[in-house]
Amino acid sequence: MTLALLGLYLALTGVLLPRRLARSPRIQARLQARPVLGAALWLSLMASFTVAVLLTVHHAVEPFAHEPAGLVGLAGLLLPRAAPTGPVLPHTHDWWQLAAAGTALAAAIGAVGLRTGRARRRHRALLDLVAVRDRRWGALVLDHARPTVYCLPGRRSRVVLSRGALRLLDERQLAAAVAHEHGHIRGRHHLFRLPADTFALLLGPLPLARVGRAEVALLLEMAADDAALAEVSRGELASALCALASGAGPEGSLAAAATGVLARVRRLARPGGGRRRRLASWVAVSALPVLPYLLACAPQPY
Amino acid sequence: MVLRGFGELEAEIMDRLWGWGRPATVREVVDDLQRHRPVAYTTVTTVADILHTKGWLRRDKVGRAWVYEPTCSREAYTAQLMHQALETTPDRAGALLHFVDGMSGDEASALRAALDSALAQVKARDEE
Numbered sequence: 001m002t003l004a005l006l007g008l009y010l011a012l013t014g015v016l017l018p019r020r021l022a023r024s025p026r027i028q029a030r031l032q033a034r035p036v037l038g039a040a041l042w043l044s045l046m047a048s049f050t051v052a053v054l055l056t057v058h059h060a061v062e063p064f065a066h067e068p069a070g071l072v073g074l075a076g077l078l079l080p081r082a083a084p085t086g087p088v089l090p091h092t093h094d095w096w097q098l099a100a101a102g103t104a105l106a107a108a109i110g111a112v113g114l115r116t117g118r119a120r121r122r123h124r125a126l127l128d129l130v131a132v133r134d135r136r137w138g139a140l141v142l143d144h145a146r147p148t149v150y151c152l153p154g155r156r157s158r159v160v161l162s163r164g165a166l167r168l169l170d171e172r173q174l175a176a177a178v179a180h181e182h183g184h185i186r187g188r189h190h191l192f193r194l195p196a197d198t199f200a201l202l203l204g205p206l207p208l209a210r211v212g213r214a215e216v217a218l219l220l221e222m223a224a225d226d227a228a229l230a231e232v233s234r235g236e237l238a239s240a241l242c243a244l245a246s247g248a249g250p251e252g253s254l255a256a257a258a259t260g261v262l263a264r265v266r267r268l269a270r271p272g273g274g275r276r277r278r279l280a281s282w283v284a285v286s287a288l289p290v291l292p293y294l295l296a297c298a299p300q301p302y
Numbered sequence: 303m304v305l306r307g308f309g310e311l312e313a314e315i316m317d318r319l320w321g322w323g324r325p326a327t328v329r330e331v332v333d334d335l336q337r338h339r340p341v342a343y344t345t346v347t348t349v350a351d352i353l354h355t356k357g358w359l360r361r362d363k364v365g366r367a368w369v370y371e372p373t374c375s376r377e378a379y380t381a382q383l384m385h386q387a388l389e390t391t392p393d394r395a396g397a398l399l400h401f402v403d404g405m406s407g408d409e410a411s412a413l414r415a416a417l418d419s420a421l422a423q424v425k426a427r428d429e430e
Contacts (some may be wrong), residue, residue, distance in 0.1 A: 269424045
């Protein structure tokens with residue numbers, strides 16, 4: 001019973017919900033209205049899915065202490081016919097199981113983080129030798145004809161412009177691109193991408209992994225666009241995006257125009273876009289990972 | 303701070319060697335640097351040694367002094383960085399942008415038209 005419920009939950013969060021979230025234009029517009037919250041929702045879904053997987057394994061290995069438990073047991077209160085026949089055992093979990101699962105997850109994220117960090121450091125070392133400092137934009141300039149703007153996030157962050165970008169973009173467009181990159185750096189967007197990338201690496205073909213990772217990347221671009229709007233107008237930002245639409249960014253860095261340019265320009269044209277933050281949505285989003293636990297293992301009310 | 307200072311000196315040394323386009327001794331580099339600011343000979347020797355260890359510079363002994371030369375041209379390193387910068391990651395955006403190069407003329411112009419009309423909408427919104 002509990003296993004079936006967990007299976008249902010896995011199918012829902014792993015396959016059905018991600019497809020629905022990514023396909024419905026109405027939901028997309030709502031997520032994009034508050035992009036950081038939207039990205040948090042995707043990450044929370046991934047965390048929730050992971051918890052459900054761990055619990056499924058746990059229940060499959062040790063089924064005896066569990067039936068019926070959690071909300072499944074609670075259903076017995078509402079539907080007396082489905083009530084448990086035997087005595088309900090209050091069950092405890094060994095602390096080492098939780099610790100082991102937590103350590104394994106942290107190790108996976110840490111390994112991906114180390115790899116990205118190394119690529120970023122190597123790129124930065126070369127960059128610092130080769131690029132020319134531009135004090136006006138507070139950026140490094142690469143002497144290359146291909147127009148591109150990107151940043152290396154992290155503690156020793158860098159914003160990079162190519163000579164081609166300096167030639168292609170006018171003053172205001174450059175201001176927009178640089179403000180966008182500072183939005184990435186200040187918002188620490190690379191820390192959002194790390195768990196999403198790790199999840200995608202571990203569970204590649206799963207819709208939640210594939211769609212989720214792309215959506216998180218796009219929503220973070222939109223969050224950086226919002227940050228840039230503090231300094232430039234929508235038109236200036238949109239025209240910079242269109243001009244740079246043929247450039248992309250390195251692995252471990254975030255390019256100004258790499259992700260979903262058309263979606264971003266269309267979003268800039270949309271009315272509204274207020275950046276309200278409601279506490280309730282954040283609480284709901286952060287509660288998602290606990291849901292499978294409540295379904296499967298929560299203590300009985302009697 | 304010390305580390306950061308070294309980083310800058312590394313860039314300055316490389317900048318000079320690339321600019322001259324010929325092998326040079328630490329003495330020559332120090333003399334040129336000292337036109338702008340005071341810098342100790344031993345410091346430059348140390349940093350040149352670091353650059354050699356890191357593989358940025360190669361050196362030959364000529365007489366009693368080491369003669370340094372960049373292992374690669376500035377253009378080659380820049381091209382390497384740009385290659386990394388333009389590499390597309392396997393997310394949706396990467397795929398879409400990767401598409402632009404290999405797209406048929408019709409598809410590319412459709413994307414451009416969509417961008418143009420969206421841009422016009424944004425600008426109309428700004429004027430409101």
